[in-house]
Amino acid sequence: MDEELNLKLQPLRDRIDELDAQLLALLNERAAVVLEVGEVKKTMSAPVFRPERELQVIARLQQLGAAGPLRPEHVEAIWREIMSASRSLERELTIAYLGPVGTYSELAMQTLFGQSVKGLPCSSIDEVFRAVEAGGADYGVAPVENSTEGAVSRTLDLMLDTTLTISGEIAVPIHHNLLTKSGKLDGVKRVCAHAQALAQCQEWLSKHAPTLERQAVSSNAEAARLAAEDPTLAAIAGDRAAAHYGLQAVASLIQDDPHNRTRFVVIGGTSPESTGRDQTSMILSVKNEPGAVFHMLEPFARHGVSMTRFESRPARRGAWEYWFYIDIEGHSDDANVAEAIEELDRSAAFIKILGSYPRSH
Structure with a gap:
């Protein structure tokens, strides 16, 4: 059976290897052109990150690939990483976000900028703004509104006084889990999360964990970090925080709204040109x-x-x-x-x- 399977698969695997080699050659050819673009940008003091140009590239490729089998979201994910790597050839960007590692702000940063950037986790939204204003980061990512709980008031207050402008946005699906060290609630007395996450899960908590004291902390990832150190604490956080801090899920997808999303804005940089959208x-x-x-x-x-x-x-x-x-x-x-x-x-x-x-x- 295995021999017959391998006989059928081997020609297909060989063809995939050939295509991968062609793709790599083309990507390196593309990267060489990107380096030329970077040299032109340096002479004109143009920004490395142009969100309007990147979205236009993705939209064009999604239209070209409409016949599939790759879906539009696959095309977007692939090309965001290609463009992220290409940008890093010009210069590695530093992006400030609400930390620690494992927050939805970090996810928003990586979704928009790709993996080939240097993330700068900050202890508060105020610190995100300060990092960009002081030149410690090229851009910042800050939550501005949630589909369930509405505006993130601190971001709005900071936008009033800052000299920074908004240069992009990204909406991220929010999937909350109840996490502990053991994956159980035995001995757990408190549940920690960002205030908005507690509000987004209040009906579930009232029904399934009514005895747990609720404590607001600076971020869901901070809650996960605390829960990893204290077995009497539970945290509300996403999969990334669970994996990073070694926590187990007591329950998954506990947000009251299954379509819960948070919109993040990119602060810093120059004003993008008009795209028609x-x-x-x-x-x-x-x-x-x-x-x-x-x-x-x-x-x-x-x-x-x-x-x-x-x-x-x-x-x-x-x-x-x-x-x-x-x-x-x-x-x-x-x-x-x-x-x-x-x-x-x-x-x-x-x-x-x-x-x-x-x-x-």
Whole structure:
């Protein structure tokens, strides 16, 4: 049986080996061109990472490969790593993210930038911003909103004061597990996780582990690290954290919303060019007068600009004033978006454009 199987498989394996050799030769040829591109970029002081260009490459290849059998997500995953390796030939990028190792922020970083970067784990979102602002990292990755719990308020607050702009985004599916050293709850008294993760799993915890005290920590990976050291602790975290810290799953996929996702933004770098599939983020405040919010939104409708997110936050200046965080479809260089923003600039009490960047899928 094995001999017959091997006789049938060997010609196919030989063909795969031939194709692999051709692929490697082509990838090296591509890498040589990338090095030439890098030299041109150096003379023009152009950025190594161009998210709009990378998305255009992926979209084109997905269209070319529509007949399969590789699915679009396979093409994206393969070419993100090819482009990550190519970028590292020009210069290794350092990316700050909310650590420690094993967080969803790290996953978002690697999903967007690939494996050929240097990750810089930070103890807080504030540290992510500081690392990029101080030049310790080229870019930062920060969570901005969750499909279940809404906005990540600290990121929004930091975007108000930073000089950094948003240059990209990525949405990551969030799959939470209840983890312990033993894979059981015997002797476990507390469950640790980021506050948002605790909120995203509150119904499951109330039903299946009602006696566990809930403790918020800086990240889910930090919770996993603590649980690895203390058998009386359980952690809510993902598969990556479980593997890194040697934990076992008591239960998997415990998030209350099975479609739970978190959106992350990339901070730092230069403003991407328009791709035709972009998003612009901004912060506004309005004058304290009747109809002010209506007048703020009206230019969007008149110029055919769709608003995809509208979030209000207290201005914390003691006068019942609010900041409005808004995402709209389109790039600030698009004619209709530029006209709407110009009108807003004349009527709003404050406006700050956080960035125009390619939308994630």
